[in-house]
Amino acid sequence: MTLIGLPFEVIEAPTWHGEAEAAKVAAINPLKQIPALVTPDGETITESAAILIWLADRHPAARLAPAIDDPARAQFLRWMTFIPASIYSLYWISDAPARLVGDDEALQAMAKAAIKDRIVDCWRMMDSQITPGRYLLGEELTVLDLYVTVLSRWGPRRVRFYEAAPKMSEVVKRVDADPRLEAFWAERFPLFDGWERLGAAGVNND
Template sequence: MGTGRHRLIGNPGCGSAIVEATLALSGLPYETEMLEIWQPGPERDRLFQLNPLGQVPVLILPDGSVMTESAAMVLHVIDQAPAAGLAPGPTDPARPAFLRWLIFLVATLYPTFTYGDDPSRYVNEQEARDELRAVTDAERQRAWRQIETGIAGPWMLGETRSALDLYVWVMSHWRPGRDWFSAYCPKLSRIADAVAADPRLAAVKAANWPAA
């Protein structure tokens, strides 16, 4: 059964914040439902019913259908709100770079968290777990540095703001953290700061990082 608006399932500070920020800037009506995803219980059970991977974000569309994968959601929201300035249009010269970095963020960078956050899911020995954490942390830093080198600023797409900047903002809160970005990726650090200062995102910021 549809509710007439998009319903975002998430957890504060998680990747759901990327989609929440995208929805906030889109002007589309939406609601959020924050679930306890890390501890066993009915909320985590609900998440697994919606997404067999047990990951947020999950987006329930107005017709009641369920979507997973943040990049798919971002592209879907952009389709629904093409005038919101969240991505260069199909014929814009900046479009290929938008697609490239969007896929890079979810296919190269995000999995370093998937495999590094809880290595005990994948390997048994403590030594192997420590190694898996270390190599995924190193791969992530390499990926961020590649982006840093590949962009001109002030935004991910130069003069064109886009949803890519929202990924940078949210993910800059995660390992290796804001201080590392300031030290090694100053362009990305400035993007994160500029997005954080956007008054249209004040509610998203307060909901996801209440102490910040």
């Protein structure tokens, strides 16, 4: 929305901070998960990939997605679907492994380690299947670049992402440095010395 030039309001609701925060989201998304987008018409859109694709298609002048008849459209949809199906969904477990393995701390540690390795494997596979230009799909920035840039900041952090996905690493660094996003990054994902190992929040909770 920053790149498109749309006015928007962010309602903070870190659902992982307890039921009070989750309750803020429940009326919009019964799964109590974020992100969720409410349009000016009152329509609710959940699922991060759906939100990004909808925004890009709704505002084609911003050129944030290949058009339907563009040869790059198939790969755009492929990777926009791959990321939430193969990577993003794993954080539901890694953020709280007790959801699946119970209170055994050893099992929780094993689950988190296995998930981190799986995420790295997915990034490695994606990197092997694409031939970026300045950006992942060629010479123009798309919401796919934004999606990968943000998720690559999560566990197991950028250091392992750089090792697993050298081609994509050049792209995400370019997106990090995009002057149009400078104010956004400063507010939402502030950077600091060592952030690539610790993450944007300044903690190593991957």
